[in-house]
Amino acid sequence: MDMRTVLHQHGLRVTPQRLAIADRLLAEARHAVPQELYEDLRERFPSMSLNTVYMTLSQFEENGLLRRFYVDGRAVFDSNTAPHDHACCRSCGVLIDLPQRDDVAVPSALPSGWRIEGYSRLWSGLCPACSELEGVAEA
């Protein structure tokens, strides 16, 4: 899909920086931490500021192109806007998507009057690589 048209459709101006961020995030489904994205893109746009990254990501989020979630208090942007879970390795920090199971039913214990709109869930544990390393250490 052409990112130009995607941005246009959302009434967003098409600029090289935005295209770069869009390509990087929307074309290939992946996660992005503002700081990392910034460092990557500086190779192509040495004058770009971290601020631009934040503003662009926030704007994409407002337009539903990205979803923001948090891992240990740090923002992560996800081009997969469908509801889904994440799993994060507590050792190396690698982050993967997990399809949301069919347990989206609101907790039965919810006090009446609450209007639940969704949830975000972060599984934590050890990725295969770290699991192996730590498994050896623990054994």
Next chain:
Amino acid sequence: MDMRTVLHQHGLRVTPQRLAIADRLLAEARHAVPQELYEDLRERFPSMSLNTVYMTLSQFEENGLLRRFYVDGRAVFDSNTAPHDHACCRSCGVLIDLPQRDDVAVPSALPSGWRIEGYSRLWSGLCPACSELEGVAEA
């Protein structure tokens, strides 16, 4: 339960500040944001520093007396250390506990090799009060 003994059992020194934080958090099950806790406790301990609050909370967390989670990137400490969900009102920010359902089964789509240890889940929506207000506005 006497907080003195609890602290002792964990090999933690008993100081007035810690007792105050422990009383405030552990006796009555509740959530605490460091800044708010700090402001509250300053009434009793005008000289106490925010740093002390952070260090105490971190230490309690390390000893399993508290659990730390994040809401929109901000740390919240929870004296309920049993696994459970939270719900947060996106309008007023009120936070409540929800018992964890029996869906702790690891996602079936998890790549093999991962060792999952748990999850944290934050439901979001509108609390009864805000739901009513917003419901009127939207109708």
Next chain:
DNA sequence: GACTAGTCAGTAACGATTACTATATAGTAT
């Protein structure tokens, strides 16, 4: 080719958290 709203880079401000250091205190032995 000029206009204009929106974007950009740069920097400063901000809030939350952590690090550092000297003083004070809890716990323990004397």
Next chain:
DNA sequence: ATACTATATAGTAATCGTTACTGACTAGTC
């Protein structure tokens, strides 16, 4: 009780992630 030692505290500064502000610039449009 008193002294001792390890740790907690207060105070401050530093750090990190994020947001706000400003003036220059530019994409989209006429």
